[in-house]
Amino acid sequence: MITQVSSSLYHQLTTVFDDGLAIKGDLEPLASLRRNAFARFQETGFPTLKDEDWKYTNLQPLLSKNYLLRDNLPGKSVSIEKAFIKGLNPYKLVLVNGHFRTDLSDVVDEQGVSIYSIEDIHQHKLSLRHFAQYADKTDNPLVALNTALHEGGLVIEIEKNITLRRSIQIIHVASSSETIFNQTRNLYLLGNNTKAEILESFITDDIGLSLNNTVSEVVLEENAHLQHYYLQTANSQSSYLNHTEIHQKKHSLYNNYNCTFPGSAFIRNNINVRLDDSAVESHLYGITLTAEDQLVDNHTIVDHRKPHCESYEWYKNITQNTSTAVFNGKIFVREDAQKTNAFQQNNNMLIGEKSTIFSKPQLEIFADDVKCSHGCTMGQFDDDALFYLRARGISEEKARVLLVHAFAFDVTEKFSSEPIREYVDHLIEEGLIIEQ
Amino acid sequence: MLSIKNLQASVDDKQILKGLNLEVKAGEVHAIMGPNGSGKSTLASVLAGRDAYEVTGGEVTLEGKDLLELSPEDRAREGLFLAFQYPIEIPGVSNINFLKTAVNEIRAYKGLAPMEAKEFLKQVKEKQKLVEFDAKLANRSLNEGFSGGEKKRNEIFQLAMLEPKLSILDETDSGLDIDALRIVANGVNHLRSKDNAFVVITHYQRLLEYIVPDFVHVLYKGRIVKSGTKELALELEEKGYDWLKESVDAEEGAAI
Ligand SMILES: Nc1ncnc2c1ncn2[C@@H]1O[C@H](COP(=O)(O)OP(=O)(O)O)[C@@H](O)[C@H]1O
Numbered sequence: 001m002i003t004q005v006s007s008s009l010y011h012q013l014t015t016v017f018d019d020g021l022a023i024k025g026d027l028e029p030l031a032s033l034r035r036n037a038f039a040r041f042q043e044t045g046f047p048t049l050k051d052e053d054w055k056y057t058n059l060q061p062l063l064s065k066n067y068l069l070r071d072n073l074p075g076k077s078v079s080i081e082k083a084f085i086k087g088l089n090p091y092k093l094v095l096v097n098g099h100f101r102t103d104l105s106d107v108v109d110e111q112g113v114s115i116y117s118i119e120d121i122h123q124h125k126l127s128l129r130h131f132a133q134y135a136d137k138t139d140n141p142l143v144a145l146n147t148a149l150h151e152g153g154l155v156i157e158i159e160k161n162i163t164l165r166r167s168i169q170i171i172h173v174a175s176s177s178e179t180i181f182n183q184t185r186n187l188y189l190l191g192n193n194t195k196a197e198i199l200e201s202f203i204t205d206d207i208g209l210s211l212n213n214t215v216s217e218v219v220l221e222e223n224a225h226l227q228h229y230y231l232q233t234a235n236s237q238s239s240y241l242n243h244t245e246i247h248q249k250k251h252s253l254y255n256n257y258n259c260t261f262p263g264s265a266f267i268r269n270n271i272n273v274r275l276d277d278s279a280v281e282s283h284l285y286g287i288t289l290t291a292e293d294q295l296v297d298n299h300t301i302v303d304h305r306k307p308h309c310e311s312y313e314w315y316k317n318i319t320q321n322t323s324t325a326v327f328n329g330k331i332f333v334r335e336d337a338q339k340t341n342a343f344q345q346n347n348n349m350l351i352g353e354k355s356t357i358f359s360k361p362q363l364e365i366f367a368d369d370v371k372c373s374h375g376c377t378m379g380q381f382d383d384d385a386l387f388y389l390r391a392r393g394i395s396e397e398k399a400r401v402l403l404v405h406a407f408a409f410d411v412t413e414k415f416s417s418e419p420i421r422e423y424v425d426h427l428i429e430e431g432l433i434i435e436q
Numbered sequence: 437m438l439s440i441k442n443l444q445a446s447v448d449d450k451q452i453l454k455g456l457n458l459e460v461k462a463g464e465v466h467a468i469m470g471p472n473g474s475g476k477s478t479l480a481s482v483l484a485g486r487d488a489y490e491v492t493g494g495e496v497t498l499e500g501k502d503l504l505e506l507s508p509e510d511r512a513r514e515g516l517f518l519a520f521q522y523p524i525e526i527p528g529v530s531n532i533n534f535l536k537t538a539v540n541e542i543r544a545y546k547g548l549a550p551m552e553a554k555e556f557l558k559q560v561k562e563k564q565k566l567v568e569f570d571a572k573l574a575n576r577s578l579n580e581g582f583s584g585g586e587k588k589r590n591e592i593f594q595l596a597m598l599e600p601k602l603s604i605l606d607e608t609d610s611g612l613d614i615d616a617l618r619i620v621a622n623g624v625n626h627l628r629s630k631d632n633a634f635v636v637i638t639h640y641q642r643l644l645e646y647i648v649p650d651f652v653h654v655l656y657k658g659r660i661v662k663s664g665t666k667e668l669a670l671e672l673e674e675k676g677y678d679w680l681k682e683s684v685d686a687e688e689g690a691a692i
């Protein structure tokens with residue numbers, strides 16, 4: 001077991017790595033990947049407010065804590081009911097502090113699908129070929145750190161021509177009685193002509209603080225279709241750094257639905273889609289409802305690299321109390337990416353008078369024959385609408401719920417799954433605070 | 437049913453209603469006419485409980501209950517209905533969902549169970565027919581992209597569904613062509629009973645040919661300056677408001 005060192009997380013991590021504890025006999029090429037990644041991490045260290053991409057999102061308070069770097073009770077029992085979705089019967093895969101718990105998970109009884117812990121990746125040639133080939137190309141030091149020191153995580157491989165009969169729900173449980181730092185690493189590979197729906201729920205089970213630095217790489221081969229949901233419902237003591245890197249081939253379709261609710265105090269999501277072939281389609285939808293002192297920062301990159309692709313992004317933020325939401329949407333249209341169609345919209349509703357929203361669309365277009373549009377709106381509760389509803393006998397509380405549902409509707413109507421839409425609408429209703 | 441005594445109200449510190457009196461009994465229809473800016477919509481808003489309007493004096497009771505101390509939703513639940521002069525659009529809120537919520541909130545206030553889905557749909561069908569409200573519109577977002585006439589008909593459709601005791605129609609006739617006007621008026625006439633009452637705010641005599649009022653009042657400068665029967669509406673149609681304005685303004689001048 002790794003003992004705690006009483007100084008910053010950076011110091012702790014460096015000590016651990018230098019001791020050679022992290023490499024723990026990994027076979028090549030993993031050992032070199034880890035070593036190189038750690039060197040990259042050390043070059044920059046953790047991001048600070050001085051980094052343009054982190055200027056509203058201060059990691060420092062999280063980094064000054066002492067963390068347990070490895071789960072000290074790996075087999076503990078946890079409760080996962082909070083993640084259940086009425087009307088949906090997915091295969092549930094449970095990760096506790098990143099560790100795949102087969103004892104708590106369903107067996108995915110489908111042909112052509114392999115699911116295993118990332119620790120076993122060295123036995124799988126195909127996965128090894130993709131591992132750390134995408135996210136590590138970005139300059140996010142948190143990815144480098146994860147590549148170097150990840151522990152736990154899931155690989156899902158779907159062979160070509162397979163359509164999953166049921167969706168897969170990955171339940172990420174942050175559970176510790178002590179302060180813990182988790183680094184989960186996931187890899188999802190969808191072969192040619194596959195179709196799948198993957199939901200990822202984030203919940204908290206115990207009283208300890210946790211910082212979760214998760215990296216997921218998603219590869220969609222030709223004509224693969226993935227519906228990918230993030231359902232963030234963790235408690236305030238769990239903080240998250242999520243980096244998702246999606247790599248898409250010809251005729252593939254990737255839909256991401258990124259939903260965050262009151263709870264977790266600190267969330268930074270990086271979602272990067274690389275449209276690295278022609279005729280690719282990507283959709284990024286986001287709905288964020290914040291409360292109390294929460295900070296939720298969504299950074300997305302839509303990277304059009306080849307011609308005839310289409311991307312569509314719509315993020316909605318609703319902030320209450322003294323919370324903060326950040327939206328940063330970069331769209332690149334590279335020189336080769338003629339006939340690109342890129343749409344981006346970000347709508348914000350500030351409910352809490354002391355809440356804050358930072359929104360920044362960033363379009364960098366190097367091709368000339370493209371259609372790109374983006375828009376951003378900031379607003380508050382529409383008092384006239386509120387009065388109209390109340391004048392029909394609807395309570396102020398219900399009227400607010402109706403209006404927030406209505407605000408979210410552009411996004412929730414896009415959901416591919418009715419039970420998830422209802423689940424999300426319900427979480428919105430639960431998350432709305434009447435007295436601001 | 438409705439009793440307004442010496443009502444004074446202001447908006448942005450500007451006094452708009454300056455001592456207004458009105459008594460409406462069950463089974464009656466009262467028309468309120470008056471030039472633009474005289475305070476008709478202000479009266480409607482104050483009665484419905486809009487925040488921006490501050491009541492600075494007087495009292496209002498609905499069937500003996502102090503209306504002014506109730507929240508807008510409780511006023512509606514007590515049986516007050518305002519058909520808005522400018523119904524607003526609420527994208528994303530479905531018309532029918534909204535109505536169901538309203539119906540059931542009012543029922544809950546009265547201690548009744550939610551309306552059965554079947555009964556609700558039956559009512560919807562019946563009342564849609566009454567105001568010839570296109571069924572397709574009922575499933576759309578509330579008023580979103582509706583024409584002016586469709587919005588007004590939606591107001592009366594809602595009125596029919598909620599079965600209020602006292603309805604205030606604020607210029608429901610404006611923006612309606614003659615056919616739509618007839619439909620709306622027929623709807624209202626159909627809903628009239630000895631147990632409910634209507635206050636019809638209008639600019640023109642035209643609507644009153646279809647919804648025949650028991651009393652006609654003229655509102656000017658925040659007060660009712662003349663009351664009469666339906667003949668008064670005809671007289672106003674003929675002579676305009678100037679003769680009334682002049683006499684009120686002259687009185688004011690004399691008072692100063
Ligand atoms: N929300 C408001 N803010 C400021 N002034 C208002 C507001 N509503 C009404 N007024 C003023 O009150 C007066 C009466 O308006 P209104 O009640 O709409 O008259 P009417 O409906 O008879 O045409 C007008 O001078 C109008 O400008």
Ligand SMILES: [Mg+2]
Pocket residue numbers: 476477478521607
């Ligand atoms: Mg008016």
